[in-house]
Amino acid sequence: MSGDDQSYKRARLRGDLESPFDAIVIGSGAGGLCSAALLALDGQRVLVLERHAVAGGCLQVYKRNGYEWDVGLHYVGEVHREGTLSTLFNKVSRGRLKWARMPEIYNRIAIGDAIFDYHAGSSAFKARMKEYFPAEASAIDRYIELVNLASKGSAGFFAERALPPSQADGLYAQVAPTFMTWAGRTVLDVLRELTSDETLIAVLCGHFGDYAALPEQASFAAHAMVIRHYLDGASYPIGGAQGVADGMADTVRSAGGLVLVGAEVARLIERGGQVHAVEMADGFVIEAKTVISSIGIRKTLDMLPADLESCAPLRWASSKLPLTLGAVVLNVGLNKSNQELGVGPANIWIHRSAQQGQDWKRYVANPAQEPMPLHFISQPSAKDPTWAERYPGRSTMDICSFTDWRLFEPYTQTQWKRRGQAYEDLKQRLTAEMLEQVYRFYPSAKGHVDYTELATPLSFNHFLNRSQGDFMSYSPTPQRYAQRWMRAHSPVKGLYFSGQDVSMGGVSGAMVGGLLAASAVLKRDLFRELRP
Known part of the structure; x- marks a missing residue:
């Protein structure tokens, strides 16, 4: 996706930015591109603006000395079988993205010198864990029950975030109790009720790096969603992660949109309580009735006028949340x-x-x-x-x-x-x-x-464009999931949030955040439309 055709400067010189856009998306990570692709599939002409030389965010690859590496995608769950996430990836890439299934043992956990294997499939996982910890069979069974229970309420909880705040209270009252029962407790708190075996706890928390927060601080619901995401195994995009970004970008272009690199947005232009344009670093102004930001809520707020009263509560609240x-x-x-x-x-x-x-x-x-x-x-x-x-x-x-x-x-x-x-x-x-x-x-x-x-x-x-190397943004603590303002609708009309902050950290979480932002813009429940 590098090259002259995607250059912001060349696009401006060619006059490509003179025609109107239905929406502008700031940031070309998984969340931004997902939102842009979904709007494009609905017939909208979308402009995606990426400040760096390559689009894709954590989906991009880079090459050195005859090698290439993925920046941030290492494995993805749930895409090898029918479901919302696999349907989403398929939809935004227009069926072009293909996955290679990883082996049955997809994760290995080293605790000191001992190694414990994660087997794909709930039954196989439990059986192997019971081989390692025969005295903890009931705890292992109960753990998987809780993982499924805590994950079950997540769909409704996050879908509510696509609604305007004025319409969300009724749905929140229905869906929050199930999810927040587990989101409000830490991983360690829940696991120590199940077992006193510290090694088993460490193994069950073995890939807490996937949500980049210590088990004593992370929400059990966040942990459960990650475990459930991978419980049936994992896959990898054939040809590398850049293909995921390229597929979504091609979808945007197929509807007449643009994905431009070297395109740094300096500020959001607000008038009368509504965002209606972005000002680029070179002073050029681009108008659109909808602006979606996938660069993080905190970074987005910094682009708005400092004296904008409607954003003051968010500025304060976002500054108090810990980072990953x-x-x-x-x-x-x-x-x-x-x-x-x-x-x-x-x-x-x-x-x-x-x-x-x-x-x-x-x-x-x-x-x-x-x-x-x-x-x-x-x-x-x-x-x-x-x-x-x-x-x-x-x-x-x-x-x-x-x-x-x-x-x-x-x-x-x-x-x-x-x-x-x-x-x-x-x-x-x-x-x-x-x-x-x-x-x-x-x-x-x-x-x-x-x-x-x-x-x-x-x-x-x-x-x-992170602050402290926090590539997954806000830490998935109980405090985070209690924040009602972490949603697709911003306090300013015409501005929407996408990506990890609206949902969860990681590529799949960012994709869901992109789905929520597109749902908010289109005023449709795209979750429901994607269900098999």
């Missing part, structure tokens, strides 16, 4: 194929011990000296069936390690690629620490690492 954990991501290129290295598609989540909360507290007390306590290793080249043909004799790994923002805060005033030697030294130290984990679990990789590149929380700030 930050991470460093090491992209590794290997000069051997996955087959030659004996590396399969399963992800591995690596925890220092079963005391996940204590390990994290120990780390953040001294992040400059303590090793990072949580790592995630993914092998995108092993998941994509087209990889071997496209990159013969090569393979890739991503290792994501959760870190403390304070390590990087001193460099916030520096520029990308010009942050100084101390920053480069920090990156080298972290790279070495992360490669140790690669060699620990994949010793065959030793001697075959051909290229590495480290992204830090500052990279996420630069490329994804």
